Amino acid sequence: MIKLAVDAMGGDYAPQSVVEGVKLARNSRDDIEFLLFGDEKQIKPLLKDEKNIKIIHADEVITMEDEPVRAVKRKKNSSLVLAAKAVKDGKADALVSIGNTGALLVASLLIIGRIKGIDRPGFTATMPVMNNDKGFTMVDAGANADAKVTNIEQYALLGKYYSELVGHVNNPRIGLINNGTEADKGDMIHRKMHDALQSMNANGEINFIGNIESRELLNGVADVVVTDGFTGNAVLKAIEGTAMSGLGLLKESIKNGGFKAKLGAFLMKDSLKKMAKKMDYKRYGGAVLLGIKDPVVKGHGNSDAKTVKNCLFNAAEIVKSGYVESAKNHFTKVAETK
Amino acid sequence: MIKLAVDAMGGDYAPQSVVEGVKLARNSRDDIEFLLFGDEKQIKPLLKDEKNIKIIHADEVITMEDEPVRAVKRKKNSSLVLAAKAVKDGKADALVSIGNTGALLVASLLIIGRIKGIDRPGFTATMPVMNNDKGFTMVDAGANADAKVTNIEQYALLGKYYSELVGHVNNPRIGLINNGTEADKGDMIHRKMHDALQSMNANGEINFIGNIESRELLNGVADVVVTDGFTGNAVLKAIEGTAMSGLGLLKESIKNGGFKAKLGAFLMKDSLKKMAKKMDYKRYGGAVLLGIKDPVVKGHGNSDAKTVKNCLFNAAEIVKSGYVESAKNHFTKVAETK
Incomplete structure (x- = not known):
C-alpha cells in the first residue's frame, strides 16, 4: 500500500x-x-x-x-x-x-x-510535446531563482533519474536553455553552466546534448531541460500564456465568425478538443520538488x-x-x- | 524624402x-x-x-x-x-x-x-496582443544578455520614447518581467531592477506599473516590457515556439480528423486565417536597435x-x-x- x-x-x-x-x-x-x-x-x-x-x-x-x-x-x-x-x-x-x-x-x-x-531543491514541470506523449521535464521551474553552477549540475542529475525512473525514458537527453545553440552562447553564468554540463557529459555522468532554445521545447528537443529557476519560470509562463491566448483567439474568431464558422467549429469539434487536451498542462500531475x-x-x-x-x-x-x-x-x- | x-x-x-x-x-x-x-x-x-x-x-x-x-x-x-x-x-x-x-x-x-x-543598446521586439492592435514592445529582446541595473533604466526610457512616438501610445505602461507580480519577487538582480524602476516612477520619469509575469504578456498587461536580454530572448522564443506548435497541432488535427474535420476547417477558414495572421510576428516590422x-x-x-x-x-x-x-x-x- x-x-x-x-x-x-x-x-x-x-x-x-x-x-x-x-x-x-x-x-x-x-x-x-x-x-x-x-x-x-x-x-x-x-x-x-x-x-x-x-x-x-x-x-x-x-x-x-x-x-x-x-x-x-x-x-x-x-x-x-x-x-x-x-x-x-x-x-x-x-x-x-x-x-x-x-x-x-x-x-x-x-x-x-x-x-x-x-544544496538546493528544484521544481520540475512536465510539459506536453507535439510529437510524442511523454513530454519533457524541466528542472528548475522556479524553486531557486538565484541558481549557481553547482545547482544546475545537481538538477541535471536529479532530472536524469526522474526522467529514467518516473518517465521511463532511456538515457534521457539533457539540454540547457540558452539564447542560442552554440556552445559559447549566453550570459556569463549560462556559459559556465554549459561548460560544467559538458564536463559531466565527458565523464559519462549524463547525456548532455548542449544548449537548446526555448523555441524548440515543444518540439521535443530534449527529455530533461535544465535551467535556473528564474528563466524556467519565465519560459513556462510564456508557454502557458501563449497556449491560453491561442485557444482564446480561436474561440473568439469562431464567435465573431458567423454561422459558417460556427458550423465549421461544430464539425471540427473532435479535432479542437484533441488540441485543447494536448495544451492542457493540468493533465500533467503537478510540479515535483526534486x-x-x-x-x-x-x-x-x-x-x-x-x-x-x-x-x-x-x-x-x-x-x-x-x-x-x-x-x-x-x-x-x-x-x-x- | x-x-x-x-x-x-x-x-x-x-x-x-x-x-x-x-x-x-x-x-x-x-x-x-x-x-x-x-x-x-x-x-x-x-x-x-x-x-x-x-x-x-x-x-x-x-x-x-x-x-x-x-x-x-x-x-x-x-x-x-x-x-x-x-x-x-x-x-x-x-x-x-x-x-x-x-x-x-x-x-x-x-x-x-x-x-x-x-551604455549598451537594446533590441526591441514587437509582439501582438489579443485585445488590441498595438501589441507591446519589449526591450531588450537579446542584444545584451548580461544586463546591469543601469541598462534596464536606460531601456525603460528608450522604450518609453519609442512607444510614445513610434507606437503612438500615450504615457506608456512599463512593466518588468519577473517571476511574480509582488515587489519583492525575483532573483537578486531583478529585485534591484524593480527598485530602480520604482524610483524612476516616483520621480515622474516613467509610468512603471511594477513586475509582470510572462504569462500575461499577450493579454496586453503593459505597453513596454523591459527585461534583460537573456530572459527577453528566452521568453520571446517560448512564445514563438508555442504559437507555431499550436498552429501545427491544429493543422495536424484537421489532417487526421477525416472528412468532417476537413469540411469544418473549410468553413472556418476565414476565422483560422484571422488567427494565424494575429500570431504572425512577421507582420511586425523587425527588431529595432534602441x-x-x-x-x-x-x-x-x-x-x-x-x-x-x-x-x-x-x-x-x-x-x-x-x-x-x-x-x-x-x-x-x-x-x-x-
Missing part, C-alpha cells in the same frame, strides 16, 4: 477540490492509502465513504498570504506541517499539496530534509478535482519508481569518492 | 528577398529613397525600374558565419559597413538589414555610435519580401516619428543636470 500525506487545506477551493480529488483517485485505484490532513469538521461531511482514507485533524491552516518560513516555524499544527512530519516519520511515503508554494518548499526542506549532496528525501508534489492552487487526482497518481508513481533511492545512491557514491 | 540605407546582401535569400521587399515598398509609397548596398551584378538584374532606388556597389559580404567584431573591422567594403557609413555620414536616415545580427550590432555601435548617456544615434532595424534572416517591406516601412516611421531626437534630448538633459 502506498501512503500519501495530503494537505487538504491548501488551494483556492480547499478543502473541497482536494477531497474531491482524493475521492476520484481512491475510486479508481486500490493500492493507495490517503492520509488527509486538515479540519475534520470541514472534511468529514465531504466524505460518505472513508475507505482507504484517514482524516488526521489539523487545527491550523497556512494560507497563501502567510510568509513561508515564519508560517512553517509557528504553525506547528497546520495541515501542511503535520503532513510533512508524517512523511518525515515514515508514516507516509510522499507529500502532496496545492497550497502555499513557498511554505511547501520550506516544510520540505526543514522537516523532510534534502538528499545528502543536494532533491528532497521523499517525493513532494505541488499542484496549482486553482486545481480542480481531476488535477488533484493527477497529482496524487503522480506522487504514487514516483514512490513506486524508486527515483528517490536512485538519486540518494548516486549522491552517496559521489560523496564517498571525494 | 526619407532615405534608407539597406544592406542588400544579408539574410538567407540575399539579395533576392531584400530587393523584392524594396520593390514592394517602393511600389506602394513615394516618400522613401532606397540606397541599396551590395553586389551590383546580382542586384541590377532583379530591378526593372530603378525609380527611387539607388544601387551602391559593395565588393564584400559579411556572412552569418563571420565573427562580428572582426568582420566589421576587416570587411571595410562590405554592404553592411558601407550602409552604416552612409547613415553615419548623413547620406541616409536609417539602417536596415536582415543579415548577421552580431555584425549589425557591432557596425551600429562602432560606426553610427551610441546616443550619449547610453540607443543608437540613428534608427537601425533588423529583420529575421529568413524574411520574405513582405517582411522586408514591413521592416523598411517601420524604419521610415521611426525616422518620421522623431523618436531618436526625443531620446537624445532626454539623455542630454540628464547629463547636464548631473
